[in-house]
Amino acid sequence: MALKEYKPSQAFNGVIGRTFDVSEPSWPSPNRAKEGVPNVLFIVIDDTGYGHLGCYGSPINTPNIDALAADGLRYTNMHTTSLCSPSRSCFINGRNHHSNGMNCITEGATGFPGGNGMIPFENGFISEILQQNGYNTYAIGKWHLTPANQVSAAGPYDRWPLGRGFERYYGWLGGDTHQYYPELVRDNTQVEPEYGPEDGYHVNIDLAEKAKAMIADAKQVAPNKPFFMYFCTGAAHAPHHVPAEWADKYKGVFDDGWDAYRERVFKKQKEIGVIPKNTKLSRHDPDVQDWEKLSADERKLYARMMEVFAGFLEHTDHYIGELLAFLKDIGEYENTLIMLVSDNGSSAEGGATGSVNENKFFNNVPDSLEQNLAAIEDIGGPKYFNHFPWGWTHAGNTPYRRWKRETYRGGVSDPFIVTWPKGIKAKGEIRTQFCHGIDMVPTVLDCLEIDPPEAIRGITQSPIEGFSLKSTFDDKDAEAVHRTQYFEMFGHRSIYHDGWRAVCPWPGDSFTEAEHEFGEMISNDMLTELDAKGWELFDLTEDPAETTNVAKDNPAKLIEMIGLWYSEAGKYKVFPIDSRTTIRLAEERPQIAAARDKYVYYPGTQTVPSSVGPRLLNVAHSVSVHVTIPKGGAEGALFTVGGNDGGFCLYIKDGKLTYGYNYVADQRFTIRSDDKVPEGDHVLSFEFEPTGEADVAKGKGTPGNISLFFDGEAAGEGELPVTIPIQFGLAASSIVGCDNGSPVMLEDEYKPPFTFTGQIHKVLVDITGESLEDKEHLIEAYLKAAMARQ
Template identity: 75%
Template sequence: MPLKEYPAGQAFSGVIGRTFDVSEPAWPAPKRAKEGAPNVLFIVIDDTGFGHLGCYGGGIETPNLDALAAEGLRYNNMHTTALCSPSRSCMITGRNHHSNGMSCITEGSTGFPGGNGIIPFENGFLSEILQQQGYNTYAIGKWHLTPAEQASAAGPYDRWPLGRGFERYYGFLGGDTHQYYPELVRDNTQTEPEKTPEEGYHLTVDLVEQARAMIADAKQVAPDKPFFMYFCTGANHAPHHVPKEWADKYKGQFDDGWDAYRERTFEKQKKLGIISKDAKLSRHDPDVQDWGKLPADERKLYARMMEVFAGFCSHMDHYVGELIAFLKEIGEYENTLIMVISDNGASAEGGPTGSVNENKFFNNVPDDLQQNLAAIEDIGGPKYFNHYPWGWTHAGNTPFRRWKRETYRGGVSDPFIVCWPKGMKARGEVRTQFCHAIDMVPTVLDCLGVEPPTQIRGVTQSPIEGFSLKSSFDDAKAEALHKTQYFEMFGHRSLYHEGWRAVCPWPGTSFVESGLEFGAPMDHNKLVELDAHGWELYNVVDDPAETNNLADKERDRLIAMITGWWAEAGKYKVLPIDSRGTLRLGEPRPQIAADRKKYVYYPGTQVVPGNAAPRVLNAEHSVSVHATVPKGGAEGALFTMGGNDGGFVFYIKDGRLTYGYNYVADQRFKVEAKEASVPEGDHIFSFRFKPTGKADLLKGKGTPAKVTLLVDGKAVGEGDLPVTIPLTLGLSAGVSVGSDNGSPVMEASDYKPPFAFTGTIHKALVDISGESHGDPEAEAAAYLKATMARQ
């Protein structure tokens, strides 16, 4: 006999008598999805341009994504925000990035409602909505939606994935990570990869294995329960990491350079119907080098960088294909609504000559061509944090202008594939309707027949700002519901309205033409001047690549669109405009704990993320570690902040106390004790970092410094650092006590990670007070021992 159920929250509908035999049970009904409700799978790939994927005419083999496109639809008019966190906030909430407080990546947040990095709870996530509809909800891979200062073990956890409606999570919380040594979180706890790079570990493979396992876990218990999976690869963001055999598949294919790639891709896009046959290709960008004039060794290097990127992309496609094959194997593919999108156009963070360490870009450190040439055989492996040059960035965004961080179409126009075999009749067609990342959530809700909730967990919800695309699934001529859309990123502004785009580039149409660099400050007077003379106008129906500026011919239309941009800016919390670029990374932000000058850390705990760690850059500081050295000695890392992209490590090797400093993989320095004699027993090992000059942040130079090594307050060695990191230690900049987990700070010849300390560490103290009271190291020892006594 079926159980009697009643809606949860309503009155009991059974009968309660004096005894069980005269009573009738009833149960609150569990949340169940509608019968036949489809699964939903978002596949978000990173830093992938309009001209990369094979199904969009690109020169990279992506047979599995191509197959999804052949069984579904390709949209040629999808738009994002030009940056990752802002775009992802749009995809998951259906609201604009400034409405989500995401004017920038979370590490670049500012103290204004449109840019504080805190997505309001009234902007519900799709995961929160579908969880209420009886769905399992999973997040895999890149997150980058938690305020960077809240990503530590101290939380709060309410803006981590599990706090925003996801039942399970496995991935990395930040903007990118090392593909061989990733910083991983499972649910709310840090975890380590189960294999090493030498054992074949790669993050993309791991993410797909975890995704399959999560789906299988639930489906074997409740086969009819649908899932929503938000699957976000680390690919194709830097570092471009891939096993060598994948890169070697492309040997020689890019030897003719980026302009030739653009021409081939453009012609293929026309043949595929991705671009109209009468469209014009955007110009060769003035910031991009002329391939034909480059020396042979540079062409060889740049071609290899693109081979590695292409291999990285194909490798990602292969493993995404394994996820799709798994859905077919378990009979879930036909009724899974799949949306594939990139978060912005191809990235220019590698600079004009590419880089073996992307962290140089974030610290304004110029790349060294000779260093890059010396690294050519190892690019793609775990040793480097590599990124290709601007020429390949521009090529990857064919046919459009410019790139990520800018709101020309090269930065905001992205591939978008929708596949739902059971829910749509069209196969392999192209859709031209204007759409934006904020349209993904309302499209899903429309397909599921779910109304946006008025409240989630007691919080009244704001209106969804996007529009459903469902009407275009089976009707190529369906009216585009999304008529107007603003864009703003680092002061670069645009407005789309009914087939027209007005663009106000900042710092200009190119760095060469403006004479300015990315992050150039824009004051109020300059903004007024730009509104008077800086706007361009394009009819993107006839001129999708923005090649014919009609500002002078269509002055009235342009003025109306400028006015429209300001109206949208007021509506969606866009102001104030902030063009400062990487300088925003150094902005002071509220911390979970009260600001202090002394920090105590413990071994065996989670890594403390860089944004919650002591601010040691360009400042006097000391680190003291209370440790016990057993008989026969010990070795290993005592204290670490950073990884192979930059940072420092305090360690013992071959009986010698050592301080190692990695200046954005450009130079590495070591300060060693004069004698190789580390005493046995209980001791305080310290180093003192004392600045000896001034920093030059805009030129990528932190303060020079003198480093002194001490044992129990007695100096045992000292040395000078001619230059240090100015702005950010790197994406692996967290505090680790007793090991150097992940990618190592120093070279493989120095040690291999995790280089765990073989003695016993009790506690570590970081002192950033800069105070000197006679003997600061003795004070540190007393402080440590006093805190030990309180345990």
Template identity: 60%
Template sequence: MGLTEYQAGSTFPGRIGRTVGESDPAWPRPNRAVPGAPNVVYIVLDDTGYGQFGCYGSPINTPNLDRLAQNGLLYTNMHTTALCSPSRSCMLTGRNHHSNGMACITEGSTGFPGSNGAIPFENGFLSEMLLPHGYATYCVGKWHLTPAEQVSAAGPYDRWPLGRGFERYYGFLGGDTHQYYPDLVFDNHQIEPPKTPEEGYHLTEDLADRAINFIADLKQVAPDKPFFLYFATGANHAPHQAPPQWAEKYRGMFDDGWDAYRERVFARQKELGIVAQDALLSPHDPDVQQWDELSADEHRLYARMMEVFAGFFEHTDHQIGRLLDYLDSTGQLDNTLIMVISDNGASAEGGPYGSVNENKFFNNVPDDLEQNLAAIDELGGPKHFNHYPWGWTFAGNTPFRRWKRETYRGGVADGFIAHWPAGITAKGEIRHQYGHVVDMVPTVLEALGVDPPTAVRGVTQSPIEGVSLAHTFNDADAPTKHHTQYFEMFAHRSLYHDGWRAVCPFPGTSFAEAGVSFGELELTAEQLRELDATGWELYHVDVDPAETNDLAEQERPRLIEMIALWYTEAGRYNVLPLDSRGTVRFADPRPQVSPARETYVYHPGTQVVPENVAVKVLNRAHTITAEVVLNDTDEGVVICHGSNIGGYTLYVQGGKLHYVHNYVGAQEFHLASEEVIGAGKRTLAYEFEPTAEPDIRNGKGTPGHARLSVDGTVVAEADFPVTIPLSIGIGGGLVVGRNAGSPITRMYTSPYTFTGTVEKVIISVAAPQPHDEAEVKRAEGRIAMARQ
């Protein structure tokens, strides 16, 4: 006898009598997908420029992405928002980034509807839309869509992946992470990586393993159930890290520099039909050094930085290939709609000279060429947080102007590939129709035959703001349906409309020409009026894709109409107010789960406390007091905060009490007791008393007098000449009883778990030292921006 099913919420169609024998059962119908419904996979790369994909003309070897293009479609006219979190919010909701409250990354949120960093629940995620249609939903990799104040174990969890329609999650919640010692979250809790770097661990490989496992778990039980996988690598965001053999493939390939790279890639783009034969390459950027004017040592270092990046990208492509091979070997590849996208153009966070340790940059500690050259053979390994200089950023966005964070096409034009053999008959073709990441959700919904929901979990939904690209799948000549698109990022504005782009750069067309650095100038009402009168440029991008010929004077009536249209779109999508404070805005006060206090209590066996909610000990008097029980042979970390590029650690080794302050990876200040601690219940303490004011502008935190004590008796003391001025660094967090992540000191290896018992650790802090508040805000902004 067959089952009777009915739609949940409708009238029960069975019969209910006094006994089971007198009754007829019926069951609420489970959510099932339409037979033959395709799987959906987003592959989201980070900070990858248009001219860095192999299939877009780059010499970087990306065979797996290339094969998706060769068996699918390569789009030449796809766009993002110029920044990480805003773009990701668009591709998952189908709404514009200001509609999502995501004008910036969440660390730069402000108290306005278009910028508060909290994606409204009326803007449902694709995961939430597909669940009622019988899809399994998985998120693997980078998230960066939760307000920064809500990513600790204190939650709330409603804007974590599992709160936005994903059934399983494995990855990292922030903007970036160490590739060898990542900050990992599994579903709603932190975990440690399954292996060490010495055992061959790398994050991208781990993410591919986990994605494959999630799918295998599903298919062995329900082989016909489709899935949506959001696969977002940490690559190619800094730190550029990959096993050395991958970079070695590129030895010598970039010795002729970034201008030669641009010429080669541009010529190849013409051969491939990505740009027209008569298209022009954008000129050399004023902010980029002339390769021929650099020293031999600079050539050697900068070329190596690019070799490491190329190896990083090819390594990432290889892991993507493992996922594709799994889908192919299990017969799923043909009926999987795969979309590949980067979240913005190539990144300029490395600065004009690049860096081998971004934490120095964050703390105003200058890199020098000699120190960087000393690290050249270890770049790409776990010791360094390396990022290439602006020249390679500009080259990575060939043929376009500028880069990430700016709304010239170098910041917003991105590679995009669609692959679905069961639904796209065209193979290896190019599509030139205009698109934007808001179009990805409606494209998927049309391909699946699914209507946008009117409500998600009882919340009435806002209209989808993108348009579908599905009509272009099998028709190269299909008309563009996306006619108008605004752009705004840190008051840098532009508008696309029917083949034209109006651009209003701020603070100028380059930092050199503007005379200021990013985020140093706050846009005033008077400056805005002047910009609207004289600051807009106009490009006919249908014939001038690289924005080389400004037609603002010749086409003045058209430009005036487009400026007016930009303001219309700004009003529609909550773009205003314009906020150019690229660094200072990150120090704005925001609602906190728990306010700052003078006493913090931490316990062993708990999750790592993220940097943004951990106690702040820099530039202030503080005391760390640990209650422990140990015997004569116990050792390990009592409490630590940071990583190998900066932080502090209190530990027991050789029966003695030790403390190390790691000054931005450049120097370690070590304090140790002369006598052994002795077995029993002990109170271990570290005290720091500042002796002068910090010199934050020059990268020097407050000097001070440091003391170690056991049961109230001082056992060691010393003067520290300098401490970390601003940021303990990326990764590591604060944790009791072990060193999660990379080791803070060279005197032990992670995790160096304490073999005794830590009962609790109390950290008491006094008021911070006087300092240059404006410089602190600028530095905090640089840190947040580099992590996007």
């Protein structure tokens, strides 16, 4: 006899008698999905341009992604926001990025509704919707959707993946991570990789294994229960990390340079039909160096940087392929709706010359050709946080102009593949209808025949702002339903409407031609001037790559488009326009804890993100560590901030207290105590005292003196001629008792995790500016008492 059930929202429909023999049981029915609905898999790749994938004309080998396209549809008119967090918010809930409070990455949030970095709960995630409809929900890899000041162990956790409808999570919460030493979170807890790069670890491998395991865990118990997986690689975002054998596959492939790459890809794109036959290749960008005028050393270096990038992308494709092969092995591939998309165009954060440390970009630090050349054999390995130069950025966006962070098509036109063997008859076809990242969620809901919910967990939902693409699946001539779309990023504005595109570039068509500096703030008067003179107009039916500005010939159309942009901007919370860039990273934001000038940290705890820690840049500060040194001495890291892209570490080596400082991997400094640290209970300290002014615009924080102390007594000193001005790193954290992950100092100093072999009791970080030399009886009067008051 079948079990009797009733919906949990309805009344009990069994029979309750005086005793069991005269009663009839009935059970609240489980939350089951409709029979036969597909699994849903979003694969989000990072910083991958329109001309990077093999199936979009690239010479880079992406056979698994190409096979996915051959099994489904390639869209040639997909658009994103031009930046990662904003685009990802669109992918996951179907609303525009300003509607999601995401006018920038989470680290650049500002105090306005369109940019505060806090995605409203009324903008429900697809994970929340599908979980309510009987799906298992998993998030893997990059997240970057939680406010930067809420990613610590203090939470709140309601905007972490598990707070937004995901049942399981494994990945990193920030914008990028070291691919060999990632800062990982499992569900709501920080974890370390299970092995290191010396044993073959790479985060691509790890993510694929964890993704397969999550699916298998549930399918072996409930094979009919569908899943939604949000699978986000670190690739092809910097650092471009890949084992050398993958990069070596491309030796010599890019020796003819980025302009040759563009010509080759452009020709192939026309052959395979991913650009119209009438497309003209956009110009050689004025900010890109002329390959033919480069020195032999420069060409060698830049070609190797691209070889590493290509190997990284192929490596990523391989492990995406492992996930897809697993779905085939367990019989789930045919009924899985798969959408693969990049979050923006290729990235320009490596600068004109490329970099062995992307963090230089975020600190306004210029790169050094000599330093980069010296690193050439190690690029792609765990030692560096490397990124290629603008020439390869532009080439990766072929045939379009410009790149990530800007709203020309090079920044916002991206690969998009949709495959669903059981649900889409067409195979290997191309779709040209205009679409945007906000269209992914409504398309899924349409395919699953799920109406957007009126409420999620009691919160009334806002309207979804995207459009379903389902009508295009089996009809290449279906009418495009997404007819109008605004764009804005760092003051760079554009709008699409019915085949026309208007663009108001900021600070100009290129940095070379601009009258203003990148990151300069647009004033109200400047915006008026830009609206009067700065807009360009392109007829995409005749000029898909935006090569010819026809504004003068179509003044009425231009005025119409500008007015439409303002209408859309008002509707979706775009104002105020904020063109500031790296300076936003230092903006003060609300914190969970009250402001204070003393911070206490403990051993055995999770790392503390810099967004919720003390501000240690360009200010006087000290760190004091209460330790017990065993007989025979101890060694290891006492307190660490940052990693191989920038930071500092207080540690004991060869018995001596040492302060190591990493200035964005450009220079490293060590200051050691004169004598060895004595055995027993002690307070070991350093003090940083500024000796000059910072020059943030030129990438220089305040210089300073470092003084070392044993129990308040001077033990050594040294000088830091330059320091980091803006941030230690996008994912910089503080940790007590080790330097795990990518190490602050080089291997000739120590190897991670460099765990301290004595005992650490507590750590006090002090930003009062008071000198340690003014404090007597440091252990009792200063450290212990101060900690007791916390």
